Amino acid sequence: MKPKINIAIDGYSSCGKSTLARSVARELNYIYIDSGAMYRAVALFALHQGYIKPDGIIDEDGLVKALDLVLINFKYNTDAGQNETYLNGVNVEREIRSIQVSNYVSIISNIKEVRAKLVRLQKRIAEGKGVVMDGRDIGTVVIPDAELKFFMTAEIRIRAQRRYFELKSMGVETTVDEVLANISSRDEFDSTRANDPLKQATDAIVIDNSNLTIEEQFQFVMGQILKKIGLLEGVD
Numbered sequence: 001m002k003p004k005i006n007i008a009i010d011g012y013s014s015c016g017k018s019t020l021a022r023s024v025a026r027e028l029n030y031i032y033i034d035s036g037a038m039y040r041a042v043a044l045f046a047l048h049q050g051y052i053k054p055d056g057i058i059d060e061d062g063l064v065k066a067l068d069l070v071l072i073n074f075k076y077n078t079d080a081g082q083n084e085t086y087l088n089g090v091n092v093e094r095e096i097r098s099i100q101v102s103n104y105v106s107i108i109s110n111i112k113e114v115r116a117k118l119v120r121l122q123k124r125i126a127e128g129k130g131v132v133m134d135g136r137d138i139g140t141v142v143i144p145d146a147e148l149k150f151f152m153t154a155e156i157r158i159r160a161q162r163r164y165f166e167l168k169s170m171g172v173e174t175t176v177d178e179v180l181a182n183i184s185s186r187d188e189f190d191s192t193r194a195n196d197p198l199k200q201a202t203d204a205i206v207i208d209n210s211n212l213t214i215e216e217q218f219q220f221v222m223g224q225i226l227k228k229i230g231l232l233e234g235v236d
């Protein structure tokens with residue numbers, strides 16, 4: 001049997017990390033974990049439960065005390081052909097992509113206790129190997145021993161346009177400028193925050209996909225993965 005490896009995919013907001021991670025996981029028959037969806041689910045919980053006040057002030061203490069009440073899991077939707085995020089038993093896959101959640105998720109993800117809870121969960125999932133996980137700190141904190149790490153980037157205007165079309169297709173009302181402002185402030189915040197900031201792992205393979213098609217990128221990444229698995233097979 002082929003050895004199963006873990007694959008970490010990190011990078012800036014709206015670089016197509018999920019699209020790549022999902023297709024790689026499907027090709028290899030691995031588990032795909034969207035770690036950003038977990039942070040988004042906590043942000044949604046905070047909005048629903050009033051830990052984010054209408055004036056935008058966040059009741060961090062209240063949220064931290066309530067964290068034990070946050071249950072996040074993924075279920076495979078056969079019609080959509082992908083995992084969907086559940087918060088306390090409710091499918092929130094669409095709601096967690098709203099601009100409102102996007103506007104708060106970076107701040108929520110900088111709360112130490114939120115990260116501790118989600119990182120613990122993510123590490124446990126990765127223990128079984130055969131996982132493709134995307135996020136900001138996967139190669140540096142969650143699976144530092146992942147056999148393969150990719151770090152994705154692309155020009156910000158290209159990313160904003162791609163995300164705008166994606167949101168539009170999901171029926172979310174927004175504009176390219178609004179999306180660009182959100183991406184830009186999240187990049188800045190995620191890269192400079194105190195806790196587990198977005199950082200390229202020293203052993204990550206960098207992919208700038210500004211001028212790559214989804215297919216070209218997929219082929220490149222699969223080439224790297226098959227090479228790695230082949231090397232490990234040789235070692236076994």
Ligand code: DC
Nearest residue numbers: 035036039105106109135136137186
């Ligand atoms: O991947 P995404 O854009 O859905 O992630 C939403 C936010 O969650 C992102 O702005 C930062 C945070 N995040 C994080 O801090 N660590 C991760 N591993 C994944 C996401």
